[in-house]
Amino acid sequence: MKIAITGATGQLGQLVIQALLKTISATQIVALVRNQSKAESFAKQGIELCHFDYDTPETLVPALTGIDKLLLISANEIGRRTPQHKAVIEAAKQANVPYIAYTSLLHADTSPLGLAQEHRETEVLIQASGLNYTFLRNNWYSDNYLTGIAQIVESGMVYGASQDGKISSASRADYAEATAKVLSSTGHDHKIYELAGSESFTKADLAQFISLASGKDVIYQNLTAEELSQGLTQAGLPAELVHVIVDADIQTAKGAMFSDSQELENLIGHPSTTILAQIRTALSAS
Numbered sequence: 001m002k003i004a005i006t007g008a009t010g011q012l013g014q015l016v017i018q019a020l021l022k023t024i025s026a027t028q029i030v031a032l033v034r035n036q037s038k039a040e041s042f043a044k045q046g047i048e049l050c051h052f053d054y055d056t057p058e059t060l061v062p063a064l065t066g067i068d069k070l071l072l073i074s075a076n077e078i079g080r081r082t083p084q085h086k087a088v089i090e091a092a093k094q095a096n097v098p099y100i101a102y103t104s105l106l107h108a109d110t111s112p113l114g115l116a117q118e119h120r121e122t123e124v125l126i127q128a129s130g131l132n133y134t135f136l137r138n139n140w141y142s143d144n145y146l147t148g149i150a151q152i153v154e155s156g157m158v159y160g161a162s163q164d165g166k167i168s169s170a171s172r173a174d175y176a177e178a179t180a181k182v183l184s185s186t187g188h189d190h191k192i193y194e195l196a197g198s199e200s201f202t203k204a205d206l207a208q209f210i211s212l213a214s215g216k217d218v219i220y221q222n223l224t225a226e227e228l229s230q231g232l233t234q235a236g237l238p239a240e241l242v243h244v245i246v247d248a249d250i251q252t253a254k255g256a257m258f259s260d261s262q263e264l265e266n267l268i269g270h271p272s273t274t275i276l277a278q279i280r281t282a283l284s285a286s
Contacts, residue, residue, distance in 0.1 A: 002066055003183050004030040004097075006052065006088065007073035009038045012103065015176030016071065016183075017042065023184045032063055054084035060091035067092075069183055070100045074119065078240060081118040082125075089122075089129050099132040099189070101182055103175075106139040106194055112256055114247045132189040134182055139196040140248070140257055142169040142278050145206055149279065150286040158207040158220045161228045165252035167206075168259045170197035170272040178267040196259035198271040203252075206275065213279045225250050 003020065007013040008031035020029055026045045032052035033039045039049050050063035054075060064070065070092055075084045085102075092100055105111055108119040119137075126133045145167075152158055178195055182188045201209070207220040223231070225246050232242045251257070265271055 001028055001068045002030055003028055003069045003071065004032050004050070004064060004067040005071045005073070006032045007075070008033050008042065009035070010073065010076070012172055012176055012179075013073055015173050016073075016179050017047065019173075019177045019180030020184060021045070023180070030063075030067065054087055057087055057091070060087060061094045064091055064095035064097050067095065067097045068099065070097050071179065071183060072100055072102045072122075074103050074122070078115070078118070078244070082121045085118075085122040086125055089125050089131070092131060093129055097131065099134075100126060100129075101134045101136060101179065101188075102126055103179065104135045104137040106137050106196060106257075106259060108135070108137055112251050112254065115244060134188045134190075135192040136175070136179055136182065137192065137194050138170075138175045139259060140167065140169040141172045141175070142197065142273070142275050143172050145169070145275075146278060146282040149210065149282045152210060153214045153216050153218060153283070156216065156218050158203055158210065158218060159223055159228060159231060160203040160220065160252075161223050161225045161246065161249040162203050162252035162257075163222055164202050164204065165249075165255060166200040166202055166258040167252060168196040168200040168257060168261075169275070170195070170264055171278055174264060174268060174272045178264055181267050193263045193267065194259060194261040195264040195267070196261050197275075198262070198265050199274060200258055201275050209276045209279050213276060213283055 005013050026047045030048045030050055031039050031042045032050050034053045036049050043049055051059050052063045053059050072088055075081045105116050105119040108116050123135055204220040207218045211218040229242055229246045
């Protein structure tokens, strides 16, 4: 069995490969990469590298020939995801790949998040392709909230516009573990998994947990969407990213990040990593 991973050098892709190596041989894994020089560590482990560029269609079918399972990790170019994903799906059909797993978004079919549209479009394309599939609808990564944690501790503030909206996020590693489980086992054809953390927290809880872990006073300040947008823009974030962050907080306040699904926990066989544990790890690395 050959399992191919798109975006293999990305954060999620690397973690999926690490998880797969615990259960299958490196010779069964194919890392699909745009820049092979970034994947030398994979080659040293015995993992096959294949050049794979969404924007160079002639690279796609040859790389997928002989593949039994394809993991399509959603691309990171917001606004260009659907055509890029479409190119991969069409190449998979031409290469006679029998199965595709796709990393989607929690409740992608109904989610109010702006990011959900391209996931919806991709899911429709996969379902229309005739390929066997699994949708791994991941909720937000807890890791997203811990970027710049040293600055949060120093300032004593967590900012947001999510009010008291609950967040059922999980670590990127948790989602990677679930993905590897699906890829390395059977019984997942035409399944849609709604994947979310075992526990939920608010931004105010997040501030309390950071305070507990750091021993410093940290509080949450709820802002209007306009205030949050202005602050992020003044901090130098690009407009597209500002829009994603603010939209996520607005929709969090309306319940978009909450889920009581236990499907992630069931897949990986244990509770997801707690936000407090992730905070402690992030602080030790900062």
